[in-house]
Amino acid sequence: MRGKPTLRDVAQRAGCSITTTSNILQGRSHMYKEDMVQRVLSAAHELGYRPNATARNLARRRTTTIGVVLDPQHARITHNVYAHDVLDGVLAYLEPRDYDIRLITPRANDPAAVWRRIDNGSIDGVILIAPVMGSPLLEWRHYSSLPAVAVGSTLPDEYLLSQVDIDNDAAMATLTEWVIQQGHRAIGFIKGHPLHWSAHQRERAFRRILSQHGIPIREEWILQGDYGPESGAIAATQLLSQKDLPTAVIAANDDMAVGFMQKCRELEIPVPETISVAGFDDAYWVQRMGIQLTTIQHDRYQVGYLAAQLLLHQLETGDSRPQRILIPGTLVVRRTVAPAYALASVPTPNATILTEGGSRQ
Amino acid sequence: MRGKPTLRDVAQRAGCSITTTSNILQGRSHMYKEDMVQRVLSAAHELGYRPNATARNLARRRTTTIGVVLDPQHARITHNVYAHDVLDGVLAYLEPRDYDIRLITPRANDPAAVWRRIDNGSIDGVILIAPVMGSPLLEWRHYSSLPAVAVGSTLPDEYLLSQVDIDNDAAMATLTEWVIQQGHRAIGFIKGHPLHWSAHQRERAFRRILSQHGIPIREEWILQGDYGPESGAIAATQLLSQKDLPTAVIAANDDMAVGFMQKCRELEIPVPETISVAGFDDAYWVQRMGIQLTTIQHDRYQVGYLAAQLLLHQLETGDSRPQRILIPGTLVVRRTVAPAYALASVPTPNATILTEGGSRQ
DNA sequence: GTTCGCTATAGAAACGCTTCTAAAAACACC
DNA sequence: GGTGTTTTTAGAAGCGTTTCTATAGCGAAC
Numbered sequence: 092m093r094g095k096p097t098l099r100d101v102a103q104r105a106g107c108s109i110t111t112t113s114n115i116l117q118g119r120s121h122m123y124k125e126d127m128v129q130r131v132l133s134a135a136h137e138l139g140y141r142p143n144a145t146a147r148n149l150a151r152r153r154t155t156t157i158g159v160v161l162d163p164q165h166a167r168i169t170h171n172v173y174a175h176d177v178l179d180g181v182l183a184y185l186e187p188r189d190y191d192i193r194l195i196t197p198r199a200n201d202p203a204a205v206w207r208r209i210d211n212g213s214i215d216g217v218i219l220i221a222p223v224m225g226s227p228l229l230e231w232r233h234y235s236s237l238p239a240v241a242v243g244s245t246l247p248d249e250y251l252l253s254q255v256d257i258d259n260d261a262a263m264a265t266l267t268e269w270v271i272q273q274g275h276r277a278i279g280f281i282k283g284h285p286l287h288w289s290a291h292q293r294e295r296a297f298r299r300i301l302s303q304h305g306i307p308i309r310e311e312w313i314l315q316g317d318y319g320p321e322s323g324a325i326a327a328t329q330l331l332s333q334k335d336l337p338t339a340v341i342a343a344n345d346d347m348a349v350g351f352m353q354k355c356r357e358l359e360i361p362v363p364e365t366i367s368v369a370g371f372d373d374a375y376w377v378q379r380m381g382i383q384l385t386t387i388q389h390d391r392y393q394v395g396y397l398a399a400q401l402l403l404h405q406l407e408t409g410d411s412r413p414q415r416i417l418i419p420g421t422l423v424v425r426r427t428v429a430p431a432y433a434l435a436s437v438p439t440p441n442a443t444i445l446t447e448g449g450s451r452q
Numbered sequence: 453m454r455g456k457p458t459l460r461d462v463a464q465r466a467g468c469s470i471t472t473t474s475n476i477l478q479g480r481s482h483m484y485k486e487d488m489v490q491r492v493l494s495a496a497h498e499l500g501y502r503p504n505a506t507a508r509n510l511a512r513r514r515t516t517t518i519g520v521v522l523d524p525q526h527a528r529i530t531h532n533v534y535a536h537d538v539l540d541g542v543l544a545y546l547e548p549r550d551y552d553i554r555l556i557t558p559r560a561n562d563p564a565a566v567w568r569r570i571d572n573g574s575i576d577g578v579i580l581i582a583p584v585m586g587s588p589l590l591e592w593r594h595y596s597s598l599p600a601v602a603v604g605s606t607l608p609d610e611y612l613l614s615q616v617d618i619d620n621d622a623a624m625a626t627l628t629e630w631v632i633q634q635g636h637r638a639i640g641f642i643k644g645h646p647l648h649w650s651a652h653q654r655e656r657a658f659r660r661i662l663s664q665h666g667i668p669i670r671e672e673w674i675l676q677g678d679y680g681p682e683s684g685a686i687a688a689t690q691l692l693s694q695k696d697l698p699t700a701v702i703a704a705n706d707d708m709a710v711g712f713m714q715k716c717r718e719l720e721i722p723v724p725e726t727i728s729v730a731g732f733d734d735a736y737w738v739q740r741m742g743i744q745l746t747t748i749q750h751d752r753y754q755v756g757y758l759a760a761q762l763l764l765h766q767l768e769t770g771d772s773r774p775q776r777i778l779i780p781g782t783l784v785v786r787r788t789v790a791p792a793y794a795l796a797s798v799p800t801p802n803a804t805i806l807t808e809g810g811s812r813q
Numbered sequence: 814g815t816t817c818g819c820t821a822t823a824g825a826a827a828c829g830c831t832t833c834t835a836a837a838a839a840c841a842c843c
Numbered sequence: 844g845g846t847g848t849t850t851t852t853a854g855a856a857g858c859g860t861t862t863c864t865a866t867a868g869c870g871a872a873c
Contacts, residue, residue, distance in 0.1 A: 110854080111852060114831095122852090142829085145515065145573050145830090146510055148506045149506045149830070149860090150832080151831065175536065191554055193553065194520075195552070196547055210502060212456075212506050212859085213505040376737050470823085470861095471825095474861065503859085507860040508859080508861075509860090511860040511862080512862095513828070573829090
């Protein structure tokens with residue numbers, strides 16, 4: 092016996108067969124005499140035996156390993172706060188169940204490599220982190236029969252992928268409703284990244300609620316962003332240079348909302364006195380920065396946790412029919428959205444004056 | 453051929469032996485006739501053959517997988533900004549080299565499980581993220597012969613572990629030197645988490661430089677922190693209630709420096725006018741918050757990158773003698789440290805008045 | 814035309830485990 | 844003390860690769 096001890100070494104030392112050793116070491120000791128069990132156990136302990144995972148996986152035809160795949164778009168994991176939270180939830184569920192996690196970050200320039208690295212028998216299932224439109228990962232079902240759960244993107248049914256995500260539509264509807272309830276009827280919107288489904292879902296909900304309330308949608312107040320804070324600032328510049336201004340702006344996420352507000356501060360437009368701002372995501376750093384942003388809070392950790400749970404369920408039952416789990420978001424009212432009752436209740440002229448006051452540049 | 457195609461299926465279709473197939477598919481085709489090579493290649497392609505990684509690993513006795521192990525102390529990866537940056541660097545080096553990454557987050561309550569999950573033939577080497585004092589991971593050499601590189605902790609030699617870290621000592625020395633050059637001679641310090649080696653190294657450098665300049669060390673100005681922002685605030689309360697105040701405070705990291713400054717603002721003590729503050733780390737969120745903190749910037753990404761490089765080098769050469777790579781930090785001068793020349797050059801009374809002015813509470 | 818020395822290909826033994834199947838041992842029963 | 848039944852234990856065939864070693868095939872050299 093040179094190198095690491097193997098099952099055969101243990102069997103030899105215990106004076107029994109490999110089968111017996113294997114069985115006992117796997118806890119199937121009820122079928123053996125106490126004496127035998129003890130001999131095997133102590134032999135294994137004395138040799139410092141540790142079963143070889145690779146050999147075990149080969150024989151069992153499963154690996155108890157889950158792949159976590161980042162969309163090639165989000166190259167560096169660092170700047171993807173979303174991924175961290177989800178990953179934490181995934182870890183929290185998988186770790187106690189003795190599953191391992193393989194981190195897969197495909198290069199954008201070599202999509203074929205993705206399949207070579209994923210569907211090669213080294214993982215049992217996969218969690219896809221926020222695949223964006225046009226991502227090769229979406230073609231999953233064409234290339235692989237491995238169970239997969241997508242998180243962070245509520246995808247169209249046609250992709251046949253199980254999904255866990257927050258309910259973007261419902262949450263944005265709630266937020267929009269609330270802003271309207273505060274008396275606002277002139278509301279702008281900053282859209283998210285055009286390749287993210289969530290961006291479209293949030294925008295659609297915004298438009299729907301406005302329509303339901305009979306509020307006209309002013310397209311010049313709906314600006315394109317990309318979820319980055321800078322795009323919020325750019326949107327601010329575009330919006331605030333207009334003659335006629337909304338009394339409130341909803342951004343499709345917090346980063347853009349903060350970018351927007353920073354530009355407001357530069358232009359000395361008080362938030363929320365002149366213009367109310369709402370975000371979406373309840374990003375950790377915004378709170379830490381001391382900004383009292385009214386926003387939608389949602390549990391990304393929970394998303395990861397449930398995704399892992401769903402995946403394991405599919406693994407165990409073999410039932411891999413696509414499922415969709417949507418987690419509701421929560422409206423968090425802080426201070427960047429002020430009631431517009433004062434404005435709404437007084438006749439138009441007054442409101443107009445205030446609006447114009449806000450548009451000075 | 454049911455299930456996924458194997459090497460045998462490909463061989464059968466190409467009408468040759470498994471050996472031939474394996475060789476050609478691995479690129480050793482120079483020893484075969486062009487005709488044969490083509491037959492194998494197209495057979496593999498037609499069947500959609502993908503080699504089974506588990507079987508390959510077993511036969512090759514290596515896995516081209518690196519484990520990234522988080523210290524049980526840092527439970528949730530989310531809140532460990534350090535780990536993200538390092539991980540990015542590790543990924544950047546490993547991914548193009550076709551290494552896979554296994555994320556290992558041991559539970560604190562079951563240290564034995566660590567070895568069961570790590571040293572079981574499923575990985576070729578390991579990167580240990582910031583092991584703290586008393587961590588079971590430090591006993592690495594007792595349990596495993598797997599190559600390992602520790603990052604984020606400059607450990608004593610006795611652990612026989614290879615390491616990549618920033619040069620805490622030199623960087624803190626530079627920072628302290630600079631604060632002194634600004635004319636400060638009354639300097640306080642907020643210590644980092646007592647279980648982190650970096651905390652001790654930074655403190656030691658601070659003390660050394662003060663001594664070298666013949667500046668007396670006032671123990672009542674050296675406060676315990678734990679690297680968290682709250683601990684910076686607590687230290688502020690403790691320090692600022694003293695009768696005699698330093699003109700500058702160096703915190704062992706940015707988080708504590710910001711916590712300290714927030715308390716200063718509450719107490720209406722202007723930074724840097726009354727008290728200068730310096731941090732360490734150049735944390736991303738601080739910049740984003742718009743705080744112009746003078747600090748030490750260091751490249752965590754680089755740390756991860758070099759750690760991966762070192763590990764692969766050890767894997768390839770078999771030379772696993774412990775090495776230590778220290779990366780220098782860079783002083784970033786922003787606005788929270790003001791020159792104290794004005795104070796230092798005038799006679800004591802004046803300075804005392806200013807100090808007292810700062811200590812009102 | 815036999816032998817040598819190539820090259821191209823195939824056979825077969827690992828790798829370390831799981832698990833199906835069969836055999837041996839132990840026991841009860843008539 | 845056979846026979847049948849139930850426990851215990853062992854044998855052996857995979858799992859899908861890699862790779863060492865052996866064998867055809869074949870032209871060149873003697």
